[in-house]
Amino acid sequence: MKRVDDFRLRLGKHELVPIMIGGMGVDISTADLALEAARLGGVGHISDAMINTVADRRYDTKHVKEKLAFYKYNVNNEDKSPVKFDLGRLEEATRLHVEATMARKTGSGLVFINCMEKLTMNAPKETLKVRLTAALDAGIEGITLAAGLHLGSFALIEDHPRFRDAKLGIIVSSVRALQLFLKKNQRTNRLPDFIVVEGPLAGGHLGFGMDWAQYDLAAIVAEVLTYLRAEQLDIPVIPAGGIFTGTDAAQFLDAGAGAVQVATRFTVAAECGLPDKVKQEYFKATEDDIEVNQISPTGYPMRMLKGSPGIGDGIRPNCEAYGYLLDASGKCSYIASYNREVAAHPGARKVKVMDKTCLCTHMRNFDIWTCGQLTWRLKDTTVRQADGSYHIPSAAHIFQDYQFSTEQQIALPALL
């Protein structure tokens, strides 16, 4: 029986342990987590989701406070179109995060950044261009284009000196999305270096409708591999979503995948950015506690724990401070839902908003507990302590469990 360590992912001159820890915003996949993957010879991701907020927390900038002060006059205004990001500050925040991360890197692995197109930031093209360019300037080794079709994303950076040397990949959930991406980016004469195929069991936003349960990761991966072979394209395919054990991973590698992308197992790692209290909620979750709903203003279904404090919360939209989901005309579907509830309950001190959530605020505060479908199995990956809480394993323990385990076994961490 083969194990993950019998395989290697080749990306240019790099030979890597074929384990990629997926990007998890907002700073859930921290620099510490990504750096552990790189130290151990795999690929880790940081994320640029709400990067100004992350910079404030990590690097002592005051971006959020300053933005809120600048747009304070607009807080009670339904029209958020004047609330723009300062591109200089966005550049600074991205650079700070990437530089600080890369400066600490050890090992033969790589550190990439996850960039979601759906963070439209009231100026989709301009802000995405700054995010991608700043990450390349600051020395990121690769970029994973996520949450969107990214039909114009290569073109935004085609003049960058590192456009052909940095590793650039795309996340797709169907062969059709991949075909579209390749067609639309063809003009830049550059293929992606890797293709993450994300199936319906993943955490975060899903590239499927509410009929997600009808899809199967292995079937989509097989279709993508067949298509690439027919086109004579030699690009590593990296399945993601529900790959819970080293054996699950080895099966995909044996079937022709270049690596696997995993995340849920690492949400409870010591290096993961979720607060310890939230990690315990992930451990405790049963299958019934997990749902896919449509409350994300991005329009994509999102998987989360039903007990997330952000569900139903009717907080006033915080676009003047955040505003990462404002579309090109300054709209976010949460604003419409919030205003509808306020109008329906005149005089109420607080309203409930069930159909959408203020994702910026709640992701910032770790109050939307997004998770993979197999989160309910996390309790079987650690030991319970005398006080009833679950031991929080190290990222290295989880990484090496994926790398070396066989026969569907999961090695439990040793208590000190």
Ligand SMILES: Cc1cc2nc3c(=O)[nH]c(=O)nc-3n(C[C@H](O)[C@H](O)[C@H](O)COP(=O)(O)O)c2cc1C
């Ligand atoms: C807590 C959490 C947050 C996530 N956030 C993002 C994100 O910001 N961007 C993204 O492209 N994928 C995101 N994902 C998806 C993962 O990167 C990964 O592809 C997927 O979850 C892998 O499946 P698994 O969790 O079953 O291992 C997230 C997943 C989790 C569990």
